[in-house]
Amino acid sequence: MNKDERVEPKLLIENLSKSYLVQNEEVKALQGINLTIRDGEFVAIVGSSGCGKSTLLKIIAGLENGYQGSVLLGKERIAGPGLDRGMVFQEHRLLPWLTVEKNITFGLKNKKPEEIARLVSEHIELVGLSGFANAYPYQLSGGMAQRVSIARALVNQPQLLLLDEPFGALDALTKIQMQQEVLRIWEVEKTTMILVTHDIDEAIFLGDRVVVMSSRPGTIRRIIPIDMPRPRDRSSSEFAHIRKEIYHEFFTDAEEPFAYAI
Amino acid sequence: MARTTIRNTDKVKHFIQYFGLMVLLLLVWQALSMLGVIQPIILPPPSQIAIVFWDLLKNGTLLKHISISVLRVLEGFGVAALLGLGLGMAIGLSQTLARMTDLIIQVIKPIPPIAWIPLAILWFGIGEQSKVFIIFLGAFFPVIVNTIDGIRQTDHKLVEVARILEVSKSRFILQVVIPGAFPAIMTGLRVGLMVAWMCVVAAELIAASGGVGYLIMDARQLSQSDVVLVGMITIGIIGKVMDSIISWIEKRVITWKTAFVGV
Numbered sequence: 001m002n003k004d005e006r007v008e009p010k011l012l013i014e015n016l017s018k019s020y021l022v023q024n025e026e027v028k029a030l031q032g033i034n035l036t037i038r039d040g041e042f043v044a045i046v047g048s049s050g051c052g053k054s055t056l057l058k059i060i061a062g063l064e065n066g067y068q069g070s071v072l073l074g075k076e077r078i079a080g081p082g083l084d085r086g087m088v089f090q091e092h093r094l095l096p097w098l099t100v101e102k103n104i105t106f107g108l109k110n111k112k113p114e115e116i117a118r119l120v121s122e123h124i125e126l127v128g129l130s131g132f133a134n135a136y137p138y139q140l141s142g143g144m145a146q147r148v149s150i151a152r153a154l155v156n157q158p159q160l161l162l163l164d165e166p167f168g169a170l171d172a173l174t175k176i177q178m179q180q181e182v183l184r185i186w187e188v189e190k191t192t193m194i195l196v197t198h199d200i201d202e203a204i205f206l207g208d209r210v211v212v213m214s215s216r217p218g219t220i221r222r223i224i225p226i227d228m229p230r231p232r233d234r235s236s237s238e239f240a241h242i243r244k245e246i247y248h249e250f251f252t253d254a255e256e257p258f259a260y261a262i
Numbered sequence: 263m264a265r266t267t268i269r270n271t272d273k274v275k276h277f278i279q280y281f282g283l284m285v286l287l288l289l290v291w292q293a294l295s296m297l298g299v300i301q302p303i304i305l306p307p308p309s310q311i312a313i314v315f316w317d318l319l320k321n322g323t324l325l326k327h328i329s330i331s332v333l334r335v336l337e338g339f340g341v342a343a344l345l346g347l348g349l350g351m352a353i354g355l356s357q358t359l360a361r362m363t364d365l366i367i368q369v370i371k372p373i374p375p376i377a378w379i380p381l382a383i384l385w386f387g388i389g390e391q392s393k394v395f396i397i398f399l400g401a402f403f404p405v406i407v408n409t410i411d412g413i414r415q416t417d418h419k420l421v422e423v424a425r426i427l428e429v430s431k432s433r434f435i436l437q438v439v440i441p442g443a444f445p446a447i448m449t450g451l452r453v454g455l456m457v458a459w460m461c462v463v464a465a466e467l468i469a470a471s472g473g474v475g476y477l478i479m480d481a482r483q484l485s486q487s488d489v490v491l492v493g494m495i496t497i498g499i500i501g502k503v504m505d506s507i508i509s510w511i512e513k514r515v516i517t518w519k520t521a522f523v524g525v
Binding site for chain 1: 419420422423425426427428429430433437438441444516517518
């Protein structure tokens with residue numbers, strides 16, 4: 001990572017720990033997390049459920065306060081939510097009573113009507129939903145609804161986009177399509193993105209680096225840089241090699257399934 | 263979701279399912295009366311009730327009583343809806359207010375409106391006000407309790423979204439909390455209107471000279487069990503109509519849910 005140090009880090013996490021009180025007992029969710037994310041980087045975090053990866057994302061989003069260590073966005077310590085960070089959740093979390101357009105403008109403020117109209121139509125186009133501005137969430141498919149929620153997160157032009165298992169609830173084909181979409185949006189918008197997932201292929205396909213986390217307490221086990229050019233071929237031998245490497249982080253010495261692929 | 267158009271045979275089937283049991287019940291009742299099993303003084307046959315119903319309708323007596331009762335219900339329910347919605351929203355949004363009012367609401371809520379009649383007469387006399395007050399009491403608690411519940415059940419996931427987007431408090435209340443509480447609020451209004459209508463008989467026990475409740479009490483003194491039944495059935499039908507109106511409004515207002523109603 002000697003290359004990274006020359007660039008000003010976008011997000012600097014140092015010695016981060018977080019614990020919860022569960023029935024008067026302290027449960028460590030995260031311990032000793034150190035991670036530096038460069039401007040414009042795409043970082044994928046993989047881990048099994050309960051490893052604290054979503055907690056990490058919530059801390060960065062400012063939804064979880066009371067952590068130990070430091071989390072700096074630019075030069076500022078994260079102490080609450082802010083428009084400099086957008087977030088996409090596993091569920092689309094759209095307001096069911098608002099149209100696509102109104103859902104996207106939900107978080108916009110202090111903007112002139114013309115500007116709002118321009119931003120909305122730009123972002124509807126960006127996520128490939130032209131013609132659906134007046135549709136209600138219940139009229140959309142899961143993938144389309146997730147596109148709206150990505151547009152809603154991006155419309156404030158955040159410096160950092162946090163994706164919390166955004167495709168976990170989608171079917172396998174829509175998922176692949178959405179991964180390509182996010183990649184395209186990342187290339188166009190150049191937003192720094194942090195993706196949390198339990199899908200190893202997704203992490204390798206998207207990330208500049210893959211952060212492998214282990215559970216209880218959540219720690220970073222390994223950070224694997226992915227140097228393959230994009231778009232990445234999931235069936236290439238290099239891809240398979242990295243997949244195997246990450247797989248071994250989770251299932252050391254255990255029998256390996258013959259083929260792991262979507 | 264694409265639904266195939268309902269076939270005509272299905273329509274007939276649904277129609278029979280909807281009205282069949284009611285018709286059968288009336289036929290059995292009529293037959294038992296004609297066979298002399300049921301004494302007409304205990305329970306008059308449907309045919310006699312229908313004749314009395316028609317007579318009262320034709321000479322305008324029934325409509326006069328209905329309009330008196332409906333007006334009272336609308337007055338009592340209107341005040342209850344306004345106060346219940348207003349206070350319910352305030353209490354739902356403020357934890358302090360909720361703590362301050364919870365005990366009072368929980369203790370007064372179980373007292374049946376009829377138990378208030380003596381006090382209502384002392385406070386408001388035997389005129390219109392005391393009756394409206396009784397109806398108000400019946401409708402108020404379902405409205406306020408459902409409004410508070412609806413606001414309290416705001417989806418935690420949407421609250422997180424609003425926090426991340428730093429949405430202003432007023433926008434949060436108007437676009438997240440209130441629409442989310444709408445189904446519960448509509449349920450409260452619906453139950454409130456029902457209870458208000460049910461309270462009309464109780465309210466008209468207070469020296470009334472008109473209204474469907476009065477019609478029943480008056481007929482009772484004259485041992486006209488057929489008129490009593492006409493009054494009862496009228497209350498039932500009007501209640502059903504009111505409920506249909508509210509659920510019609512509900513469907514128009516809560517458009518985002520219509521997709522799930524048709525299952």
